[in-house]
Amino acid sequence: MHMELDTLDYNILHELERDSRTKLKTLARTLRTSITTVNNRIRKLRKEGIIQAFSAKLNYEELGYTVKAVIGVSIQKQHIITFETELSRHPNVTCVYDVTGTFDSVIVTRFRSVRELDSFLKTDLVRPYITETQTFIVLNTRKEDFRIPAAGTKLKKTGMPPIHS
Structure with a gap:
């Protein structure tokens, strides 16, 4: 509850x-x-576990981690939890999501070079139970904000037309 x-x-x-x-x-x-x-x-x-830690938001690029990739992974169902748990321990993996849709898992990674990413893809993501991967290298980040809005915050007008169903 x-x-x-x-x-x-x-x-x-x-x-x-x-x-x-x-x-x-x-x-x-x-x-x-x-x-x-x-x-x-x-x-x-x-x-209550709502605050889990107090931490700093880092500028990964200033630390030399200039390559960010989002990777969709299709996995044989019986191996999803094991794969996600193991991958969560990898130092270059910043997020692991269990998702619906085309992929079973989506991971976000940070690397110092494309060569490091390539090595990760050819070693850590080569497993007999992985049936497909699709890698997206992030070119620009327009927004990356995991904060909740303050109570009572009104949504700002974006200048975008409304989305109609």
């Missing part, structure tokens, strides 16, 4: 996603509440 979150919980999460190093005093002032309240809420969110 999911924990019920209120506006303050969502706003704390939003602020921590923006900068996980924000001091309790600053959070309390920004959210117009007490330090004790913020501290208790964060403790509760951690205990």
Whole structure:
């Protein structure tokens, strides 16, 4: 069962996603509440598993990881969980998704060179139970944001025409 979150919980999460190093005093002032309240809420969110870690958002390109690839993988059904678990441990794999559709799994990877990616494709993705792979090298990233919107956030107009069914 999911924990019920209120506006303050969502706003704390939003602020921590923006900068996980924000001091309790600053959070309390920004959210117009007490330090004790913020501290208790964060403790509760951690205990419930909603906050799993406090981390930094890295610029992979500045670290030399200039090749990003998204790879769709078709796998014999009885091997999906084993494959995804093993692949999750690979240092160049940043995301592993169990998906519906054409592929069984979609993985996101980061490499320093196309040669490293090529080696990964020819070693780590060559298994008897993998029936197909399709690799997409990311040319540009327009948006990559895994944060939740703050409570009460209105969707901004994008200038895009509405999507009609």
